[in-house]
Amino acid sequence: MNPTDALPLQIEAACEQACAAIAPAWPLDRAIAVNPHWGRIGQPLRTVAARLAVLGGVRVLPPRALVREAWASGRVTRADLEEAIERLQPPPAAGLDADACVAALAAEPSLPRLPLLIDLLDAEPNRHHRLPWRDAVTHQISQTCAAYFDRHQADWQPRRDGGLYAFWRETLLHDHGIGTLMGLPRLGASLAHLPPTPAEAERWVLGKLGLPPARWADYLEALLLTVNGWASYCAYLDWQARLAGGRDPHLRELLALRLAWGAILLEGDAARHAQAAFAGLHAAWSQVDAHLAAADAALRVDEIWQTALDIDYQRTLLHTLRHAGASTTPQPPEAQVVFCIDVRSERLRRALEATTPHVQTLGFAGFFGLPIAYTPIGTPACRPQLPGLLAPALEVTDAPAGATGTVDPPADVQPADVAALRQRALARADQRGAGAHWPLAAFPFVEAAGWLYGGALLRWLRPPASPRPNDDAEGLPARLRPVCRPALGGIPLEERIALAARVLRAMGLHAGLAPLVALVGHGSQSANNPHVAALDCGACGGQTGEVNARVLAQLLNDPAVRAGLSAHGITVPATTVFVAALHNTTTDEVEWFDTDLLPAPSQRALEALQAAFVRAAEAVRRERAPTLDLPAATNGPSLARWLRRRASDGAQTRPEWGLAGNAAFLIAPRSLTRGQSLDGRVFLHDYDAAQDTDGSLLELLMTAPMLVTHWINWQYHASQCEPRLYGSGNKVLHNVVGGVLGVFEGNGGDLRIGLARQSLHDGQRWMHEPLRLTVVIAAPAARIEAVIERHTTVRHLVEHGWLHLWRLDADTVYRYVAGQWQALPDVRR
8 A cells, every 4th residue: 555545544543543442431420430441441440540651641540649648547558568469460670679669658659741842842932931831722722622522611602613623713813912911922823724624734744843743642532631521521522422323523522623723833842943843852762671671560569559559448248258148138127228339328328227127128230221311391301311331212301191099180280381380480480690701791780689699698597408309390380390200101012011121120129019119219409519510429420319219119010010020020019019119318318209209108108118218328327427417416407408508508629429439349138238338339239040041131230230330430530649730639729611511610720520629639638548449249160251242341440450369158158260260368456
């Protein structure tokens, strides 16, 4: 092939490889946890750590200062350290023993970061009298992206019909201040050389750089790391497009414009430094392999310490698993309660079982197996209510529905009437607030509405003990709210029956149903918190589990569906009813839905279960109180009121601790851990291998919930280990971008993604420790191995050190290492 003909293919391959390394970051209104290294799990963990250190100065493994604190406190022992050294495959280099590892904690590793062209050009003598070019470029690109992607915040919207690159190019050509800011008065002239399309820009700049094609992908990935926040948002757009069977161009366009900036500088005032910059660039990037090897060797000790941290927790987990003892629920149970697998549910499950032994609890992914998107009636919003790994297949909206009890909708109200009423109410609310956005109207608006804003300020200073607000009901008349229920419409009966059968089997509820089955989703409550969705249910796409729980209860209570389930070998007793509820994880209160639909005999059973939940919630609040700086001895009602006020406090930067502390995922019968405290650190999914004879359910659990819990675990890990790139900084300084896109820390810089410091640290100590997830499965070895063999993603996570895989078999716990199962010793402290 002619070298000229091969060039476009080489460029395409390099750009695609660089873009594939960027993990998606969901916007604020549907924020879910993501492993920011997801695009790199095909490589061993230490290899990725070395690569990111060299390409972008990024830390992947825990900082040594944090490890030093754990070592000094005695939490990580010499036995942990020696076991970590022994575990690593292949063995550590000669001389790297426990003493050498301890000595290494005195300082962070010295890891070389390869320079970009802009870094070398920026080294000119006048650099101390202007904004650094790297920072200026990141700021300019970030502001451009904020304007381009905003669809909700600015009233005056620009034209975007040409795409991101064209929008940026046009913005830059008309920006007469950027040259002054960067100390480049003749920058405007150099912009004339800027290619009109992304493809031309890629070819133009890569030709100028003169790096060998084998290094292009590395260099391009390093460029994207300088705008990682916006790159991650663009990767989200592409993720969504792929779920729908298409592709999105924005990440490639972002890469092209970031690439073009270096060449722009070459055409202008920085050209006189080009020769020295090129020489430095080629010299540095010719040593990539040597730098990677050096970083890999330097980080071996950090990998050992990461493993030692993991082992410290695993000893406690192993002791719990070994000494829990089988515990059973009295059969038949009076009620069954299905919770989300979220770690915050573990405390409530444990407390409910302790206060009400005749109740059986189960763990299941909080979207309850429903692949739905939800559109509130009378609104254009359509939001996914399922894990980000999946695309919705069914649509749910609200519909006025009568009841068998006391509540009935007005006879003349149809869905179209409700939609019209809501649209008028929302339009009036928009008009009342529109004055604040008119040009030059800010001060008159504040003067006119001063007393109203005074009331809002008073609520900030003395927050009320308010219940969780229901945003999905906003704009609905009060008389209609009780009877507007989310409904799964337009689905043939046979499909509804098949869906119900799949969900019941996955839950393990295809037999032995209790008279009352509660489906308990979860959601958070906080005020003035742009990241509130991140505290809701990740399995529900960053929403609460209310819609999913209510729709499933409605589906399973449908007489026609129940009658059809017999063809699937499932019998739902006529006396069994399903009811939906929501666990408020900020206050540990539980809301109940559609209870007016239950027949009278079930109402009495529900009242008993609700009373049990009240007792359990009080126990959980006492357990959580010390983590919120409140004495556990505070009386129950006072503690509940305090938590409600805290949830309504607009100045509260730590409304709750979310999933901080998460460390393990247990796929096993609840009987193995019932009665044992797992400290709110373990995801619990019920699974009975004896009922899964073909292993299909295990395959589903290892390829969906296990990946979701891994994402959660690594978002917390990365936000703590590299907050500069994968954490969102200080919540006090956050400014929302584009209404829902994300936040800036301050008024600019890159888009911030990941968790804020306040979600990880209480001001005195870390509330999370960067541990890799330990997945524990009670299933035959052959079935687990079959899933690993069939699914490349699962194999990469297990074999490349991104998580730990254990297997429970009677009284023995095994660890999966290099394709083999090793029995773990029972080591006690």
